[in-house]
Amino acid sequence: MVVDELSDRDVGDVFHALADATRRGILDDISRGPSTVAELAASRPITLAAVLQHIQVLEKAGLATTSKVGRSRTCHIDRGGLELAEGWIADRRRSRVEQLD
16 A cells, blocks of 8 residues: 555544544553454454444454454454554645754
């Protein structure tokens, strides 16, 4: 994925997803290794349905993926969204440094 080819909406999706503490916590958990939705829900004071909604936001932003085997859905980290945010921030930082030089 090249940052220049992506729309501001894509970057907005990433920052929107990262703005929520529950979603950041889910990302922290799955960054240590894949977790089932049930495992993610068990460690939070919210319903399984709420965890699924958070995961959908993370998937839309390119921060997580899920796979289903039987009745179990497992979440994995997707680095694409993080790389997009890093690229967007780096572009702004580079632009600001050039202005200061």
